[in-house]
Amino acid sequence: MPQSEAIAVWASHAYPLLAKVSGSYGGLVVYGGLAEDLQRASGIRTSVPFRHWIGKVLYLVVLEGHRRGEPPLTALVVHRHDGRVGEGYKAVLEVAGEPPITDDLEREYHAAAARLACYRYFGAALPPDGGSPALAPALQERVSRKRPSVPAPRPSCPGCFVQLPRTGVCDSCG
Numbered sequence: 403m404p405q406s407e408a409i410a411v412w413a414s415h416a417y418p419l420l421a422k423v424s425g426s427y428g429g430l431v432v433y434g435g436l437a438e439d440l441q442r443a444s445g446i447r448t449s450v451p452f453r454h455w456i457g458k459v460l461y462l463v464v465l466e467g468h469r470r471g472e473p474p475l476t477a478l479v480v481h482r483h484d485g486r487v488g489e490g491y492k493a494v495l496e497v498a499g500e501p502p503i504t505d506d507l508e509r510e511y512h513a514a515a516a517r518l519a520c521y522r523y524f525g526a527a528l529p530p531d532g533g534s535p536a537l538a539p540a541l542q543e544r545v546s547r548k549r550p551s552v553p554a555p556r557p558s559c560p561g562c563f564v565q566l567p568r569t570g571v572c573d574s575c576g
Contacts, residue, residue: 413462485538
């Protein structure tokens, strides 16, 4: 089967698979897992690494969701190693007529809001407060890590330019 036909078949399976994922608040799927699920569900296998074809499948999912007036299910697909949406997420913005987002973290927050819209649209049981946009756990962990804070340097004496002690009075100049 030509790859273009396989992509169309995989996309037809991707939409319901992703809709099912969005039925669970906080649900996400990683690219490799989705690729394996699509091959299993369709019965069409390939030895081509998923990195070379999954973007084309997800682009068709973006088009179908836009045609239906539904939120972008592709926001649920993230990289295993860092929890980020892929470069192909820009298709969500293009198809919706929105300007591109060049800042990586801003794009992730956009995807988080899109995921929440998916959870609401596809009937996930939401928390009492209605839920909130959330980064993928792997990414949230990275963003939340505190960077070691470097203490601000103490002021220096205007007369001898030596760093002032905690008392604020220069030991040399008094």
